[in-house]
Amino acid sequence: MDYQPLLFALEGSEHLGQAVADELGIQLAEHELREFEDGEHKARPLQSVRGRDVYVLHTLFGDEAHNVNDKLMQLLFFIGSVKDAGAHRVTALLPYLAYARKDRRTKERDPITTRYVAQLLETMGTDCVVALEVHNRAAFDNAFRCRAVHLEAHRLFVDALKEKIGDQPVVVVSPDAGGTKRADRxxxxxxxxxxDEPPTAFMEKHRSKGEVTGDAVVGDMTDRVAIIIDDMVSGGTTLLRAVEACRNNGATAVYGVITHALFRPGSEKLYDAEVMDELLITDSVKPQREAADTSKVTVIPVAELFADAIRDLHDG
Incomplete structure (x- = not known):
C-alpha cells in the first residue's frame, strides 16, 4: 500500500476538503462528476486508487446545488466506484451525517433512519466512517458494523471561549434534558x-408536531457566564428560548456553542438576538443564512480534527 493517503472531497465539500488536505500537506485527489439531464450522475476517481488508503469527505447537508439525498447518493456511488477500482481501504469522512436525528422509534412503526444509512454505507464497501458530533453518540456507535469514529469539537470551542471569558465563573447549559450527556462531556x-469544574444546567423542553413548549430551568446560573451547548441548530427556536431563560435566571453573559449551523429560514433571529453575547459555530456545513453582522458570530474550523483522524487511521 502506498504510504500517502488519497483524499477526495465531493461537490459541495471542496472547501473543507482542501483545508484538510492543507493540514496534511497533501494534494486533493482528482475526480470527475457528470450530471445528466434526467437527474442521474456518474462519479469516478481520475487517478489510480489500486492498493491505496482512500478517504472520501462529504458533508451530507442539503444546499442550493444538491439536496441531502443527492449528496448521499453521490457519496455511496463514489465509494462503490473506488472499491471497484481496487482501493485497499475506504473511509468516509462526514463533517455532518444526514438522518442522524432519527435514531430511535418515538411512534409506532417509526423508521430508524440512522441505521439504514449505516447499512447503505456498509453495503457499498465502506471500511470506516468518521463523523463529527452526531446527534446521539450511542446510536451512532450501535448503528455501524464497520469501524465508526466519532469526533468532537469541544476542545476547539473551549480554546476559543476561554480567551473570551477569562476567569469568570461559568455554567454549562443543555437546551433540553436529552443533551445533558453532551453538556457533561x-x-x-x-x-x-x-x-475549573463548572456546574451544569438544562432546560425543560417538549416538542410535538413541530411545536416547542416548556421554559423551566434546572440548575443555578446566577452570576455565571452561561455556555449553551447543542449539536445542531435549524430554526433556532430552542436555542433562543434557552438564551432568554439563562438571562432571566441571572446569567451575566450567554454564549451559544453549536457544532452544525444548519440555519434554515427563520434562523436569522439568532444573529439579531441582543440577549446572546456571541454565537460560536463550526464550518462543518455552510450556513443557509449568513449574518449581516459577523462580529457576534465566530466560525471554528474543523479541518484539524479530520486531518488528525486521517493520520491516526492511516498510521494505525
Whole structure:
C-alpha cells in the first residue's frame, strides 16, 4: 500500500476538503462528476486508487446545488466506484451525517433512519466512517458494523471561549434534558483544559408536531457566564428560548456553542438576538443564512480534527 493517503472531497465539500488536505500537506485527489439531464450522475476517481488508503469527505447537508439525498447518493456511488477500482481501504469522512436525528422509534412503526444509512454505507464497501458530533453518540456507535469514529469539537470551542471569558465563573447549559450527556462531556473538557469544574444546567423542553413548549430551568446560573451547548441548530427556536431563560435566571453573559449551523429560514433571529453575547459555530456545513453582522458570530474550523483522524487511521 502506498504510504500517502488519497483524499477526495465531493461537490459541495471542496472547501473543507482542501483545508484538510492543507493540514496534511497533501494534494486533493482528482475526480470527475457528470450530471445528466434526467437527474442521474456518474462519479469516478481520475487517478489510480489500486492498493491505496482512500478517504472520501462529504458533508451530507442539503444546499442550493444538491439536496441531502443527492449528496448521499453521490457519496455511496463514489465509494462503490473506488472499491471497484481496487482501493485497499475506504473511509468516509462526514463533517455532518444526514438522518442522524432519527435514531430511535418515538411512534409506532417509526423508521430508524440512522441505521439504514449505516447499512447503505456498509453495503457499498465502506471500511470506516468518521463523523463529527452526531446527534446521539450511542446510536451512532450501535448503528455501524464497520469501524465508526466519532469526533468532537469541544476542545476547539473551549480554546476559543476561554480567551473570551477569562476567569469568570461559568455554567454549562443543555437546551433540553436529552443533551445533558453532551453538556457533561463539554464540562469535562472545560475542566481538563482550564482546571475549573463548572456546574451544569438544562432546560425543560417538549416538542410535538413541530411545536416547542416548556421554559423551566434546572440548575443555578446566577452570576455565571452561561455556555449553551447543542449539536445542531435549524430554526433556532430552542436555542433562543434557552438564551432568554439563562438571562432571566441571572446569567451575566450567554454564549451559544453549536457544532452544525444548519440555519434554515427563520434562523436569522439568532444573529439579531441582543440577549446572546456571541454565537460560536463550526464550518462543518455552510450556513443557509449568513449574518449581516459577523462580529457576534465566530466560525471554528474543523479541518484539524479530520486531518488528525486521517493520520491516526492511516498510521494505525
Amino acid at each position: 463539554f464540562r469535562d473538557v472545560w475542566t481538563e483544559i482550564t482546571g
